[in-house]
Amino acid sequence: xxxxxxxxxxxxxxxxxxxxxxxxxxxxxxxxxxxxxxxxxxxxxxxxxxxxxxxxxxxxxxxxxxxxxxxxxxxxxxxxxxxxxxxxxxxxxxxxxxxxxxxxxxxxxxxxxxxxxxxxxxxxxxxxxxxxxxxxxxxxxxxxxxxxxxxxxxxxxxxxxxxxxxxxxxxxxxxxxx
Numbered sequence: 001x002x003x004x005x006x007x008x009x010x011x012x013x014x015x016x017x018x019x020x021x022x023x024x025x026x027x028x029x030x031x032x033x034x035x036x037x038x039x040x041x042x043x044x045x046x047x048x049x050x051x052x053x054x055x056x057x058x059x060x061x062x063x064x065x066x067x068x069x070x071x072x073x074x075x076x077x078x079x080x081x082x083x084x085x086x087x088x089x090x091x092x093x094x095x096x097x098x099x100x101x102x103x104x105x106x107x108x109x110x111x112x113x114x115x116x117x118x119x120x121x122x123x124x125x126x127x128x129x130x131x132x133x134x135x136x137x138x139x140x141x142x143x144x145x146x147x148x149x150x151x152x153x154x155x156x157x158x159x160x161x162x163x164x165x166x167x168x169x170x171x172x173x174x175x176x177x178x
Contacts, residue, residue: 006169007061007062007065007096007099007166007169008096008099009132010062010065010162010165010166011034011061011064011065011068011092011096012031012034012129012132012133012136013132013136013158013162014065014068014069014072014158014159014162014163015027015030015031015034015068015085015089016030016031016132016133016136016137017072017136017140017154017155017158017159018072018075018155019133019136019137019140020137020140020141020151021137021141024133024137027133027137028130028133029086030085030086030089031089031126031129031130031133032126033086033089033090033093034089034090034092034093034096034129035093035122035125035126035129036090036093037089037090037091037092037093037094037095037096037097038093038094038096038097038100038122038125039093039097039118039122040093040094040097041093041094041095041097041098041101042097042100042101042118042121042122043114043118045097045098045101046101046114046117046118047114050098051101052098053177055173055176055177056177057095057098057099058099058173058176059170059173059174059176059177060095060098061095061096061099062166062167062169062170062173063166063170064092064095064096065162065163065166065169066163066166066167066170067088067092068088068092069159069160069162069163069166070163071084071085071088072155072156072159073156073159073160073163100121100125140154
């Protein structure tokens with residue numbers, strides 16, 4: 001695993017922590033909205049239609065995680081956040097997609113077509129995200145089963161943990177913006 005992927009894992013984890021197995025379809029749609037968001041910016045970036053300074057993107061990514069954690073603090077007992085969470089996943093996916101742009105450019109150098117590269121990358125990423133979601137749902141189920149925390153408190157504790165890690169990441173990356 002690349003340490004660069006931690007921010008992606010944090011994001012998917014903090015998105016899915018509010019859910020339980022009974023809402024697997026909802027969280028799957030949420031993660032797919034995120035994938036659609038980053039697929040759009042990957043495509044536009046690979047065609048050189050858009051390009052942002054890498055340091056700005058690398059700073060913005062942990063900020064999306066911080067914002068998602070804050071949403072969980074505010075509504076930690078409500079896994080039916082409605083369209084707001086789907087919209088945030090899509091918009092934040094656009095930001096995360098810029099972070100993946102260099103990987104796609106590297107793959108294209110290897111002679112692979114743009115369509116094949118994007119489809120392969122996004123399918124692989126979607127599978128990995130589903131694995132993370134399943135892990136988070138299982139962790140939440142185990143925590144509730146063994147009465148370590150209520151669901152509300154699990155969401156609060158986990159979101160606080162990810163918030164702190166992401167804040168540290170944002171602070172470390174802030175000085176790189178020029």
